[in-house]
Amino acid sequence: MKAPRKCYVYVYNQYSDWEPALAIYGLSNFTDVQVVTFSLDGQPITSGGNVSVTPQQSLSQALDADIDLLIIPGGATIASNPEHNAILPLIHKQLDNGRLLAAICDATAFIGNHGFLDEVPHTSNDASVLKILAPDYKGQAHYKNQPAVTGGNLITASGPAMVPFTREIYMALDLLGNQQLAFWFGFFADGPAPEFSQVNPLTFFYRSYEVNYSGMLALVRTAAREIYQQAIATGMEISGPVQWHYHQFDGKPETVFRLDIGVPVTTAGPVPAPYQCEVLPGFDCITMPHKGGWDKLGETYGKLLGAINLLGIKMTGYNREQYFQYDFQQPDQNITNIQIGVVKP
Known part of the structure; x- marks a missing residue:
């Protein structure tokens, strides 16, 4: 029997809980993709929406896992607090193994500051803001002024682009052929939906x-x-x-x-x-x-x-x-x- 695919979501204090929410709900309710939340130490955190979240795993457990999709949400601290550098080995492992990485909002600045956007098509909240938040970013030639972009096995999106971000994730995982998921997602995607x-x-x-x-x-x-x-x-x-x-x-x-x-x-x-x-x-x-x-x-x-x-x-x-x-x-x-x-x- 084929093992179910796994999606790991990095959660931390003040992370923007709404940004990955749509993608997570669809994966959890309409597909066989297992969603796992993790924090640096596995201890509870408080989201940007002031919601207490108890992660299922710690970073050390995530490093030992076989992850098909890694989601890094944006948040108030992701681009400025050096404690988040601890997940860099996990990001390297994910991309080196050809697995999917999805970053949204300020999480794009975090990965951009560490060279992950230098050679692939990508987007963020704004090209000039990205350079300010990520002074070591060198991927200007590959920046796309779009809500969400998939470049190889890397998905990036601006903060307001929760729906396009979700669509790129579902497309990358080849899930939109799932009638139940497609019908549900149609209520959020661009254009009218049956009602x-x-x-x-x-x-x-x-x-x-x-x-x-x-x-x-x-x-x-x-x-x-x-x-x-x-x-x-x-x-x-x-x-x-x-x-x-x-x-x-x-x-x-x-x-x-x-x-x-x-x-x-x-x-x-x-x-x-x-x-x-x-x-x-x-x-x-x-x-x-x-x-x-x-x-x-x-x-x-x-x-x-x-x-x-x-x-x-x-x-x-x-x-x-x-x-x-x-x-x-x-x-x-x-x-x-x-x-x-x-x-x-």
């Missing part, structure tokens, strides 16, 4: 179509114009953007399904056939905005369906697309909100 929502009742003026996939595509640009014209002609007060409501569409090209295309209005009233106007009931859904062309809608649906499958939630067979903004000349400007009906767990 649960309870949609309120909606007064909807619409027309129904029985179509398959090709028939649906034929309605693009024509159905919306017709709906707007008819809503105005019947005296409706339009209160929102065009929406497409799908009933039992399974994504297969040949499947015939019901598609309702319409607009929200302020009040329901009698309308001529084939149009309808009624108050639709509220429903539970998992939702996510899609920004960009509709040719990429499948990617956003994939994230939503992945979350639904991961959580074991049952779909109702009903979903909506709300077209908040669309531009056929510049489709990258499109904003579409997707709502997939689910049975609330």
Whole structure:
């Protein structure tokens, strides 16, 4: 049986406890990577957030360990207090063995002052500040003005870049193929993430179509114009953007399904056939905005369906697309909100 990988986190008085927190939580809860905290002597320390932390090991134990990832957080003392020089042999061992080292915020100044950044791409809080905090630093030619950088087996990040720092760690450990971890991390990473929502009742003026996939595509640009014209002609007060409501569409090209295309209005009233106007009931859904062309809608649906499958939630067979903004000349400007009906767990 393959031994689980190990991540060691150096903790010390006044270390910035929030900086490695996201990475640690994901590793501990969604992967087989074992997280071990250690201090110089193995005794309790008090973090920068005034939290008492009891390390699992001491530095001497860490030196004897087989470590896949070593995380050094920033903190008020890491770049100025010479007591931290005691971990330099561990850093040398880690890098000499081709293992991962991740340093964030002032920890980059600490390793930079000891020559570890001289020959590899890296970042820090600021290039000029790095030179001030690390007077022996000679890696200016390799500095990258980015939130987080991976150079070989060394990961560096600025202090505010907790999320990019975590992403670089997960990528270096090849963990983002883990669906549970990727779904959870999506709530923190750049860009929107799926979320649960309870949609309120909606007064909807619409027309129904029985179509398959090709028939649906034929309605693009024509159905919306017709709906707007008819809503105005019947005296409706339009209160929102065009929406497409799908009933039992399974994504297969040949499947015939019901598609309702319409607009929200302020009040329901009698309308001529084939149009309808009624108050639709509220429903539970998992939702996510899609920004960009509709040719990429499948990617956003994939994230939503992945979350639904991961959580074991049952779909109702009903979903909506709300077209908040669309531009056929510049489709990258499109904003579409997707709502997939689910049975609330």
